[in-house]
Amino acid sequence: MSPTIKDVAKKAGVSIATVSLVIQNHARITTATKTKVQKAIKELNYHPSRSAKGLVTKTTGNIGFILTDDHFLQTEPFYTKIFLGTEFGTRGTNYYVLLATIARDFNSKDELPRFILERSVDGIIIAGKATQDFIERIELLDIPIVFIDYYPNSGNFFTVLIDNINGGIIATKHLVDLGHKEIGFIGGDISHPSIYDRFSGYKQALESGGIKFNKKNCVIDEEDPSRPNGYNAAKKLFAQNKKITAIFACNDAMAIGAMQYCTDNKIKIPNDVSLIGFDDVEADIFLNPPLTTIKVPKFELGTEAIHLIENVIKNKSYHNKKKILVPVELIIRNSTRELK
Amino acid sequence: MSPTIKDVAKKAGVSIATVSLVIQNHARITTATKTKVQKAIKELNYHPSRSAKGLVTKTTGNIGFILTDDHFLQTEPFYTKIFLGTEFGTRGTNYYVLLATIARDFNSKDELPRFILERSVDGIIIAGKATQDFIERIELLDIPIVFIDYYPNSGNFFTVLIDNINGGIIATKHLVDLGHKEIGFIGGDISHPSIYDRFSGYKQALESGGIKFNKKNCVIDEEDPSRPNGYNAAKKLFAQNKKITAIFACNDAMAIGAMQYCTDNKIKIPNDVSLIGFDDVEADIFLNPPLTTIKVPKFELGTEAIHLIENVIKNKSYHNKKKILVPVELIIRNSTRELK
DNA sequence: TAGAGTTAGTTAAACGTTTAACTTAAATCT
DNA sequence: AGATTTAAGTTAAACGTTTAACTAACTCTA
Numbered sequence: 001m002s003p004t005i006k007d008v009a010k011k012a013g014v015s016i017a018t019v020s021l022v023i024q025n026h027a028r029i030t031t032a033t034k035t036k037v038q039k040a041i042k043e044l045n046y047h048p049s050r051s052a053k054g055l056v057t058k059t060t061g062n063i064g065f066i067l068t069d070d071h072f073l074q075t076e077p078f079y080t081k082i083f084l085g086t087e088f089g090t091r092g093t094n095y096y097v098l099l100a101t102i103a104r105d106f107n108s109k110d111e112l113p114r115f116i117l118e119r120s121v122d123g124i125i126i127a128g129k130a131t132q133d134f135i136e137r138i139e140l141l142d143i144p145i146v147f148i149d150y151y152p153n154s155g156n157f158f159t160v161l162i163d164n165i166n167g168g169i170i171a172t173k174h175l176v177d178l179g180h181k182e183i184g185f186i187g188g189d190i191s192h193p194s195i196y197d198r199f200s201g202y203k204q205a206l207e208s209g210g211i212k213f214n215k216k217n218c219v220i221d222e223e224d225p226s227r228p229n230g231y232n233a234a235k236k237l238f239a240q241n242k243k244i245t246a247i248f249a250c251n252d253a254m255a256i257g258a259m260q261y262c263t264d265n266k267i268k269i270p271n272d273v274s275l276i277g278f279d280d281v282e283a284d285i286f287l288n289p290p291l292t293t294i295k296v297p298k299f300e301l302g303t304e305a306i307h308l309i310e311n312v313i314k315n316k317s318y319h320n321k322k323k324i325l326v327p328v329e330l331i332i333r334n335s336t337r338e339l340k
Numbered sequence: 341m342s343p344t345i346k347d348v349a350k351k352a353g354v355s356i357a358t359v360s361l362v363i364q365n366h367a368r369i370t371t372a373t374k375t376k377v378q379k380a381i382k383e384l385n386y387h388p389s390r391s392a393k394g395l396v397t398k399t400t401g402n403i404g405f406i407l408t409d410d411h412f413l414q415t416e417p418f419y420t421k422i423f424l425g426t427e428f429g430t431r432g433t434n435y436y437v438l439l440a441t442i443a444r445d446f447n448s449k450d451e452l453p454r455f456i457l458e459r460s461v462d463g464i465i466i467a468g469k470a471t472q473d474f475i476e477r478i479e480l481l482d483i484p485i486v487f488i489d490y491y492p493n494s495g496n497f498f499t500v501l502i503d504n505i506n507g508g509i510i511a512t513k514h515l516v517d518l519g520h521k522e523i524g525f526i527g528g529d530i531s532h533p534s535i536y537d538r539f540s541g542y543k544q545a546l547e548s549g550g551i552k553f554n555k556k557n558c559v560i561d562e563e564d565p566s567r568p569n570g571y572n573a574a575k576k577l578f579a580q581n582k583k584i585t586a587i588f589a590c591n592d593a594m595a596i597g598a599m600q601y602c603t604d605n606k607i608k609i610p611n612d613v614s615l616i617g618f619d620d621v622e623a624d625i626f627l628n629p630p631l632t633t634i635k636v637p638k639f640e641l642g643t644e645a646i647h648l649i650e651n652v653i654k655n656k657s658y659h660n661k662k663k664i665l666v667p668v669e670l671i672i673r674n675s676t677r678e679l680k
Numbered sequence: 681t682a683g684a685g686t687t688a689g690t691t692a693a694a695c696g697t698t699t700a701a702c703t704t705a706a707a708t709c710t
Numbered sequence: 711a712g713a714t715t716t717a718a719g720t721t722a723a724a725c726g727t728t729t730a731a732c733t734a735a736c737t738c739t740a
Contacts, residue, residue, distance in 0.1 A: 002459060004696055015720050020698060028718060047458045051394030052696030055725045060390065062436070072424050075622040077417045084412050087439055096402070096438050096455060099427055115436060118387045119342060227626060260626075282415040283623070286567060286600075344726055355690050360728060368688060392726035395695045 003044040012040035023048060062098050063090070063309060064121035066113060069101040071128060075227070076253055076281040078298060079127050082148060085302020086125060093310060095122075106134040116141065123309045126150070129192060144312040148305050149194055151323075158312055160304045160324040164194050167294040167328040168201015169208075171248050171276050174292070174330055176209035179339035180246035180274060183211070186233035186258060187250035188222030195225065195250050198278060202248055216240045225250050230257020238267075245273055245339055252277035252284055252293055259287060259335070274336035289334035300326055343384040352380035363388060402436050403649060404461035406453060409441040411468060415567070416593055416621040418638060419467050422488060425642020426465060433650060435462075446474040456481065463649045466490070469532055484652040488645050489534055491663075498652055500644045500664040504534050507634040507668040508541015509548075511588050511616050514632070514670055516549035519679035520586035520614060523551070526573035526598060527590035528562030535565065535590050538618060542588055556580045565590050570597020578607075585613055585679055592617035592624055592633055599627060599675070614676035629674035640666055 100113035123144035249255035255277030280295035440453035463484035589595035595617030620635035
């Protein structure tokens with residue numbers, strides 16, 4: 001049987017309360033007894049029982065991670081990386097993270113994830129878009145929530161966000177710096193704050209570069225930013241403006257689709273048109289040519305979310321909701337080049 | 341505050357023991373009181389406290405899922421799918437699954453995953469290869485273990501496996517049926533039972549087809565089955581035998597690498613050579629041409645593992661270790677064709 | 681009809697922590 | 711020196727379940 005706090009107490013010659021206080025490194029304990037107890041803990045290889053602790057503190061030590069199921073059907077393991085980041089982020093803590101997927105179109109008929117119904121989590125992280133219906137039901141529960149790469153416009157939530165505006169700016173600026181003037185933007189799901197912000201960055205950089213924004217250079221009506229939609233968007237874009245010499249795709253999936261379109265239509269990248277994506281997914285370097293993109297530190301988004309929710313759980317009172325912005329980085333590969 | 345078993349007992353007019361027995365649907369309870377209690381549970385929206393239960397039963401309700409970290413750096417989300425399958429598999433159960441990654445070269449200096457050290461799991465699932473060092477340390481712990489897509493040759497473990505031999509057979513038979521005679525095999529990490537078995541299937545099907553096995557048609561010395569290694573293996577293969585008309589790659593990643601090699605060297609697929617992979621990853625359908633492959637039901641591997649470990653946990657005594665074989669399926673796309 | 685057996689439910693202890701309230705001894709103050 | 715404060719640790723109750731042992735009410739059986 002595993003040793004309990006009693007065994008430690010006996011071995012160290014103190015009461016179990018003292019052991020408990022040492023574990024929480026409470027100020028009341030002298031360093032002398034502290035070391036004594038710690039020694040006993042080491043020697044017995046003691047680990048406190050989570051159940052017993054949970055019973056009295058009414059905590060579970062778990063954090064729920066929620067994702068819409070469609071993300072796992074995608075080729076690009078974007079949110080998977082983020083999830084992995086959360087797992088890594090818990091290493092210094094006493095938390096475990098529990099994953100659950102919900103339907104992309106979660107609605108009133110759907111059940112909440114089991115760990116929520118059973119109150120098996122102390123807080124939850126929602127990555128990517130979730131339906132309003134879902135968010136509203138979760139909010140009623142009075143459980144700490146942190147969003148990643150999304151925030152509902154219905155309130156002021158804790159969120160960790162990609163610096164999409166700046167990403168949009170540096171991506172576009174890169175093209176401008178290369179001498180391009182007719183710079184297209186292709187995007188999908190423009191109502192998603194991330195896509196919207198990338199588009200904003202695009203417009204800002206254009207303006208800073210003295211280039212007038214032109215609606216004809218934009219295709220933003222695709223339903224979501226997937227490869228096939230990137231293909232379609234590229235087709236539409238060239239139909240709207242034949243003189244395009246550079247394209248900024250709102251993410252790498254669409255960029256890959258656009259690249260496919262170009263290949264199919266004898267448009268050489270980067271000779272005829274430069275192409276830049278956003279996200280930096282693994283597939284990028286296997287493309288022909290390897291894709292220039294904006295690197296999103298996916299892993300970090302996860303670790304930041306853990307730190308944030310930890311704080312939110314600790315200070316329930318801490319109500320000045322706040323957003324954490326994770327910086328992005330330009331990765332120049334071979335799909336962009338100077339305009340001749 | 342959440343309702344407790346006491347609230348339910350009071351509402352139903354029974355003792356808390358009765359409520360507990362109803363929850364476990366113990367035979368001692370009449371249907372009358374059972375329904376009475378269940379009604380109270382529903383009305384109060386009662387959910388038993390996992391901590392309290394865990395404290396007395398010495399269980400945690402968690403299952404650990406262990407994966408070497410390199411899998412998450414790969415483009416193909418193979419094990420991610422399996423993990424997701426386990427999550428799905430727990431829906432009918434009372435388990436949660438906790439993910440942890442370990443180093444690919446885990447050795448004596450490395451720490452075991454936290455949930456193991458803290459005894460926060462009732463059983464663990466190990467997906468893919470793990471070092472002998474890791475497995476040995478885990479075994480000492482006397483905790484139920486189930487392997488997925490791997491098994492150490494040091495013993496007789498519970499495992500859920502892909503039917504790799506049959507997969508190798510049907511893949512090769514497909515090529516044989518198309519009239520190919522000079523059929524290459526490219527593989528990496530041949531010491532991995534999955535790769536080894538696919539190779540066995542290849543040889544068996546060759547024999548059944550009346551084709552003599554030829555070492556010159558095989559490249560099996562790549563370190564692991566990745567895209568770049570697929571590229572290299574294809575190069576070696578053609579260097580060994582120019583007359584190859586079909587290739588069976590041990591997985592899709594290598595097939596994709598091989599396809600790249602062919603493209604770079606003006607070898608047309610499927611006109612000049614037919615190519616078949618193994619796994620059926622998302623990327624396959626975006627390839628040019630889309631890849632014929634053997635579909636591995638990744639999701640199912642996960643759900644099967646959950647069912648298996650559930651049983652192992654339940655019947656600790658059940659020691660006739662057993663293997664579950666998950667069937668595979670031939671998916672014909674455009675990378676294979678009849679030999680002219 | 682008494683006694684034994686069976687059935688359906690109850691009682692109470694136990695699980696391993698945390699923490700408010702308490703104790704004791706030492707330090708500080710007047 | 712005696713009273714008061716402070717410091718460091720202890721005591722004991724509480725958290726919400728499970729389950730062995732018990733009880734009371736029936737049902738048989740001879």
